[in-house]
Amino acid sequence: MKNKTRVMILEDDVRASYTLESTVNHHGKFQVVAVSETCAEAIEQFKLYTPDLVFVDITLPDGNGLNVIKKLRELSDSCHFIMTTAVRETTVVEKAVQLGVIDYLVKPIRMSRVNQALDDYLKSIETFRNNATVDQAGIDSLLGKNPTTQTRRTPKGIDTATLERLRDRINELRLTEFSAEEVGQIMDFSRITARRYLEYLESEGTLKLELDYNTGGRPRRVYKML
Structure with missing residues (x-):
C-alpha cells in the first residue's frame, strides 16, 4: 500500500x-x-x-x-x-x-x-x-472549465450526426425503456457502440441507468427516458 x-x-x-x-x-x-x-x-x-x-x-x-x-x-x-x-x-x-x-x-x-x-x-x-x-x-x-477555444460538441467516440439520429429513432419509436442490445439492433450498432452512446445520453441527463436484478443471473442494464 x-x-x-x-x-x-x-x-x-x-x-x-x-x-x-x-x-x-x-x-x-x-x-x-x-x-x-x-x-x-x-x-x-x-x-x-x-x-x-x-x-x-x-x-x-x-x-x-x-x-x-x-x-x-x-x-x-x-x-x-x-x-x-x-x-x-x-x-x-x-x-x-x-x-x-x-x-x-x-x-x-x-x-x-x-x-x-x-x-x-x-x-x-x-x-x-x-x-x-x-x-x-x-x-x-x-475547476473543470472548458477552454474558450474548444469547439467540439461531443467527446471523442461520439459522432454528433449519429447521436442526433439515435435521438430521432428513440422519439420516433416512442421508446421509454430499453437495453444497449435493443438499441444496437434498432440502429445497426454493436452492443459496445450502443452502450457508449447511451452512457453519453445518461451523462447529459437524458437517460437514467437502472440495474434489473430479476434476471436469475447477471444484472441487466436498462436505460429509461427522463
Whole structure:
C-alpha cells in the first residue's frame, strides 16, 4: 500500500459498496483502507485510518452524508470527498458543491465514471503538489472549465450526426425503456457502440441507468427516458 492514496467508503448499499471497493482497488494507485455503513462508524474509522479521499453516500441509516462531511472536515482539512448517491435534486447538489466535494457520482455508478473521478483527483493533487503557482488555464482545468477555444460538441467516440439520429429513432419509436442490445439492433450498432452512446445520453441527463436484478443471473442494464 506504499505511496497509494488511502480511500474510505461510506455506503450502506452492499452492492454499491462492493463495486466501489473493487474498482478503487483495481486502479493501482488507490487502496481502500476502510468501509463504513453508518455515519457513526465512518467518524470512528476516519479517525483511525486518516484517509486521503472518501466516497460518501447521502442517504444513510443514521444520518445524512452531507452532515458527515462537515464533521469529517473538522477532523481533517486535507481530505477530499466524492459523493455517490441516487439523489439528483439541484438543491442537494448545490449543498454538496458548497461543501467542496470534488465530484458527484449518480447511482447506479459506472466503473468508468469512478475511474474518471480517481484520475481527475490524481491530476489535481499532482498540480497542487508540483506547482507553486498556476495560470488561468491551469485553474480552469482544476475547476473543470472548458477552454474558450474548444469547439467540439461531443467527446471523442461520439459522432454528433449519429447521436442526433439515435435521438430521432428513440422519439420516433416512442421508446421509454430499453437495453444497449435493443438499441444496437434498432440502429445497426454493436452492443459496445450502443452502450457508449447511451452512457453519453445518461451523462447529459437524458437517460437514467437502472440495474434489473430479476434476471436469475447477471444484472441487466436498462436505460429509461427522463
